Amino acid sequence: MEHELLRNLRKKVATEKYPFIKKKPPEGLRGKLIIDMAKCIGCGLCVFDCPAGAIEMIGKGTAADLKVYLDRCHFCGQCAESCPSKCIVYSTEFELANFDKKNLTIEFKRKL
Secondary structure: OHHHHHHHHOOOOOOOOOOOOOOOOOOOOOOOEEEOOOOOOOOOHHHHHOOOOOEEEEOOHHHOEEEEEOOOOOOOOHHHHHOOOOOEEEOOOOOOOOOOHHHHEEEEOOOO
């Protein structure tokens, strides 16, 4: 038992010093959604194809705004895949934990 303890004391630390030292997120990470409302044509395919029901369209057509519920989102990428105008992308921001559920709702509004 002592032999094993001494042997392990000489080894490097196996754990990360997260959150104090953060690594760069890997390529293709699906983090927080970003929707470019200038490109959005208001077709509603993102709302229709979202398996979690995490996207809501407020209004109709090119005047519609979008509301995304991150607490429901599975980060599957189906909305971005089905968007014909490619206005939905994923950021690399993945630290989305929050104490207030209201902070997990993002509204994307059109500029008038």
